[in-house]
Structure formats: structure tokens, C-alpha cells
Amino acid sequence: MIILYLENCKVTAHQQVNETDYIITLQTDQIARVSEAGQFVQVKVTEGFEPILRRPLSIHTVDREKKEIKLYYQILGKGTEILSKVREEEIINLLGPLGTGFDTALENSKALLIGGGLGQAPLLYLAEELERKKNTVFLALGTRDEVSLRNVVCFDDVCQEVSLATEDGSVGFKGYITDNLPEIIETFKPERIYACGPSPMMKKIKEIAKTYQIPCQLSLETRMACGIGVCLGCTVKPSDQSKPYLKACVDGPVFWAEEVLLDE
């Protein structure tokens, strides 16, 4: 039964957020129809063989009526560099939707979403879903500087409050968002935490969530080849070391914090 879609998608918008970040909007009949928050797509960025693999990119948000999905990405290498040059009206091949997304079986609760840098990518769709289910959504976003926060306005409609932190102190709290996290948690008293960001941040959030005994989901990033669970390249260590490695592409990218063992 075909449940993953290989689709040629037209680029309907491609917006540069800042020096390194872009949001690409793609028209897709099938993927937009079935995507869930926290899932990703595998994007074929070139007909050439460098890079040979597709790029796994988070679904930033979905517009089911317009049959569009948005991907928020950062130029991190050759693949995303090539992607950044794609123009409107061009066609890109996507495979998706892939992976296990966020658990959004939550209603009338308080949810705290924490993003670090590019980690904001999958959180918009999540915030929209949670808001639709009558949850109160609070966003804590930490980035290097002010320019990395330019997309944060998108969250305004669906989040009750947004707390910002920048490493250079240009906006909001000066430092890492995790340094300010205990205060945010004590003020907002969330019943669920969702986070996406660099590994050290994920590790810290896992500890803090445990201290406050708040159920926490983490969206993790690894190197990935196939994206569908066959190459076994994207391992994540399970908390129970007697179990096989988890695979970020199918078991994740979103995991419950206690399922996984995180290294620095």
C-alpha cells in the first residue's frame, strides 16, 4: 500500500529570512494532506550526484486548503546551498511525510515549546496544532542573535506568550534559552514540554524537564541517508541499552525524553 509519497512539487514562494535561513513554500497534493507536526520530508536538491542523498528537512507548517507545505532550513552544506538557489515556479521532488512527529494528543493544557536556532523549524506547525486543540501555547526561542529571530512573528497568532533569548543579548534574555528555562517553567507552569535544537540543549532540557517532572518530547537531528528506516544510518541511543539502536528517521525524529540517551 502506497502511504509515502514521491511528489514533484512546484515552488510557490522562497523567502530568505536572514543570511543563512530560508523558508520554501511548495505545492503538494498528497504530502500536505497527510503530514503531521514534527514530521519531515526528504528533498532532492539536485539532478547531479553531489550531494548524492536527499536533504531531510522539517515541515515548518502546512496549509491543507492551499495544498502547501513550508520548509524552514538553513544553509549548512552543499545540498542546502543548492536548494537556496531554487526559484519560484521550479519543480522539486519530495518524499514524505516521514518519521514519527510530535504527540499532539493534548487538549486544554499548557504546552511549552522550546526552540534553539534552527530548532524553531518544526515548532510552528506544532504550535498551530496545539492551539487548534485549545491548548495554551508558550514559546521559548533562543538564537545566536537578532537576525535569527526574524521569523518569530509567525508564532504570534498561535502562542499566548513568546520568550526570547539571544547569545549576544541583542534581544530578550542574554545567554542560552536553557539558562532562563527554570524561570519560564515556574512562571508558566507547563504540563508538557516540546523541544527542538542542538544536542547540548536537548540534553539540558531533558534534565530540567525531569527535575520539574514534566512530560517532554525532543525532536532530534542526526545524519540520515534513506529517511525510511532501511539504511540504519541515523542511530539514536535508547535509554535501555539492551535494546537495539533507535532510528531517528522512523522511531523519531521526535522521542519522549526518557526513551533516549543523549551525548553531548
Added chain:
Amino acid sequence: MNKVDHSFTIGNVKFNNTVLTASGTYGFGLEFAKIIDVSRLGGIATKGLSLEPKKGNPGERIYETPAGMLNSIGLENPGVDSFKKDYLPEAAKLGTKIIANISGSSLEEYGLMAESLESEKDVAALEVNISCPNVKAGGMAFGTDLKMVEKVTEIVKKNTTKPVIIKLSPNVTNIVDFAQAAQYSGADAVSLINTLMGMAIDINKRKPVLGNVMGGLSGPAVKPVALRMVYQVSQKAKIPVIGMGGISNPRDAIEFLLAGANAIMLGTINFREPQMPLDIIEGIEKYCLDNGFNSVQDLVGLAWKEEKHVKTNRCT
């Protein structure tokens, strides 16, 4: 639907199509069945199986290289018993032939695995992995020693009535010797090539990228090497040859057939273009029709057969 005969035979087993998918790149076929009609494939070689479950290698397992990739998965698999119980019944429903790829860390284990799979009617053939570069015990150690290739082939043959395909390592001085050793010891076919040993270094950490230091190189980058080896082996082998190594489009596949492969397997390209096996089947069909071939097997080895033909003409 096809006007051309795409079938080929190994031992007493007839495969409906010359396009198959390579071990380690297709799981047990269940994932790709969510994307394409896998029943059109000639067969699927399973993820390499070991007697006991294997966790595989820690650390980074994959790394992209120009026109290719390195992997050091380390044969992570659920073990042959779990394969039989948990995966094979589902894989058998996919409507294509399942080739169980087996890997032992001792001669005895190869024999035990062959024996264990003998009663499984849904396993069409065994592909014997003597060339995995990513496990310490066994794997390539068997595939780079002629005597061991003979012994592994013999013990597997002794424990099965299914066709036995020996998968050859390219990390040897003369692959033809290894193909012949497999053939003399009773192999029903050889498949080649497994990945080429390689590595990458992270210049910031000043350490190898892969957790297991070295890994296997695959993808378009290895295609000329693989094609050359198929060309050499097929001229000496009297058993079918399954060619693989960087095949990424119909043209590549036809090159392998012309080089002497009776069938081909697709690996890395599946990660990038899941529909490519089907595109290749159609491409081979079209090539045959355009050039007046009724059977794909008529293409096999024409790259060297014609050469011999020319020489013969000159002599007479």
C-alpha cells in the same frame, strides 16, 4: 505488459526480472513497498542476517562523499530467527522473490544459517556475504582468503538445496580468482561488488568521521570499478553473475548487462530515487525493443562477446 523477456535463472529458480535490490539498502522490502510497487522487482536481497541479533556499530555510521557515500552500519540486524518469524511472512506477501543475505562470524555459523533457512519456502535463494567490510569477526576476512571462500561455499551448499549466491569483495588483488573459487566449490552464482573500503576524517575534530573508522564506499563513484570487475569475472565464470556498484539509471544498468551481468542489483540509488528500479526496468525494456532484442539475457556480455567475435573473424 512487457514485450521483452526479462527473466533469468539461478540454479533451479527463475526470477521474473533482472532488476533486483541490494542487501543493506532495502531492509526486508517492507518500507519501499510504501512508496513503489515492489512486486515488479526481480527480487530483494535482505538486510544482512547473522545467527544472533546484532546491534551494529556505535557512532557515526554514514558519510557522504563525492558521488557516493561511506557506511559502517556493522550488520545491525534482528538475527535469523526473528527474520523468519517477524519479517519473512510480511516480505513474502510483497510478490517478489526474497533472497536471504547471510553473514557468519565462523564457518559453522554460515552452515547453521543455511540450515535454518532451508525449510523456509519463501526464501528463494541465499546470498552469502563474505565481504562485509564493517564487522571485525568474519565478514571480509572470509572474502579475501581464497581457501575460506571455498570452505564457506562448501558448508553453505552442504546445508541447503536453495541456489547459493556468493557475494564477492572488491577489496582483493584479483577478483576473478575469488569468483572461480566460489564456482569450483559449488556456488550457483556470484554477486559483485560489495563496497570498497574507505574512510573520511573530520578536520576539526582531527579524528575519523565514522565511529568504526573505516567504512564501505558505494554509489556512482564506484561504478567504473564495479563494471570492470563484472567484465572480468563474467568472462571466466560459468555461473550467473549479478552485477552491482553505483548503478543509478537505466544506462548504467544496461552497461552492466553488456559487461556480462545476468542481472543487476541497485543499492545507494534507492535512498535517493526510490522509483529508480522501476525506471530501470522500463529503460531496459525500451533499449531491447529499440535494438531488436527479445530477451534481456541476449544483451549479457555483448561488450566482450563481440570483441571475441571480431578476433575470430580475423583469424579465419
